[in-house]
Amino acid sequence: MKALVVPGYGPPGTFTVEDLPIPEPGPGQLQVRVAAASLNPADLLMTAGTVREMVPLDFPFVPGTDAAGTVTKIGPGTRGFEVGEEVFGFGAPPSFAAGVGIPAVTSGALAEYATFQAGPFLAKRPPKLSVVTAAALPSTGMTGLAVLERGRFQPGETVLVIGAPGGIGSVVVPLLAAQCVVLATGTGPDRDYVRGLGATEVIDHRGTDLIGEVRRRHPGGIDAVVNLALTGEAVIAATRTLRPGGRLLSTTPGTPAHPAVTTVMGTTDLRPGTMDTLAAHVLDGILPEPATTTHPLSDAPRALADLAQQHTRGKLVVIVDPAATR
Known part of the structure; x- marks a missing residue:
């Protein structure tokens, strides 16, 4: 073969x-x-x-x-x-x-x-x-569903998704947008793509100071951050966008320890029937292909x-x- x-x-x-x-x-x-x-x-x-x-x-x-x-x-x-x-x-x-x-x-x-x-x-x-x-x-879907499970997001919360145009973002953003206000990072053509996934606001993370821009738009801080891209100390820096008591969920390897940060791995947070759930979400139109x-x-x-x-x-x-x- x-x-x-x-x-x-x-x-x-x-x-x-x-x-x-x-x-x-x-x-x-x-x-x-x-x-x-x-x-x-x-x-x-x-x-x-x-x-x-x-x-x-x-x-x-x-x-x-x-x-x-x-x-x-x-x-x-x-x-x-x-x-x-x-x-x-x-x-x-x-x-x-x-x-x-x-x-x-x-x-x-x-x-x-x-x-x-x-x-x-x-x-x-x-x-x-x-x-x-x-x-x-499989991998992106497992991780996306695990983020939703671990995040315990509430209706009306404001959530920033960093790395929204990637594979995991294609799962996380639509599912979050069904109940939350989603801010997302994106540049150029990705802006329209991420909006199509359900993001309300899109921030150019390359052309602006992401943390400063989020704080400018939401002076009191936001409820949660889902990090799908940042590594190392940049993950900890992103917690500065949070309101008191807010939380950050990160899927990237080697995420540093921090009281507000939870590391999520789809492989260890899998629930029975996850693959069937993902397939059903696509076929029902809950998740875009x-x-x-x-x-x-x-x-x-x-x-x-x-x-x-x-x-x-x-x-x-x-x-x-x-x-x-x-």
Whole structure:
């Protein structure tokens, strides 16, 4: 089978598409013929070695955690799925899954075939949910729903979403906008996109002092911040936009400790049925289909390089089986 291969820690320019043996499903696993897989910043963190102490990788390594495809084999003792069923969901490298204690292991989604652990991180794909959308949903959707759950947002609250044009923002902003006043960061063409997601106000974080602008517009402070982009001390600085008793929820790795800050990880805050909920929200129109840019598997190294070097809107999706996405 063709797969994206990472030979060792390094940038996407060192990755290649090569032939590898098709992985066989172990106990409690499924083998999936991958139709499409989406990219996430975590793919870059792991392959660059940034989080190697927490997530050591064995090389050669096949990246990719989010996918949609067709079940082709069932491992021993696996229940709830059948060969031929369309599925979508999330899986992590064994070291990551073991480190955070989740039953979600994959051999790597950026390949023609991958194995996935059967369980709450995998679901059957409804026929009306497109393959590309299904591949784009898992990580961002899990994290977005976890933010809403942990944030306990109340009707009428004012919430700033930093990094709204990205994949998680495409989930968080529409769900928040149903009950809250949403401020969001965005520049250029992203302004209209973020407003379309439901943001009431859009602030150009590159052309202005974000904290000062929020304080100017809301002198008493706002109720909450959802950080999807800032890292390090910039996260703590964003708490200056909060009213007394306000809270900040952050999804970025390495968020510093602070009394007003809660770190959210979709993988550890997952509830049973999350994948089914995400699919239903898209099909019911509660969530818009995420903006996606697609690449063939042969172009996966460049797609990851784009994710690393460029501002991207929505999700980058690698089409592994073009026939299955028509």
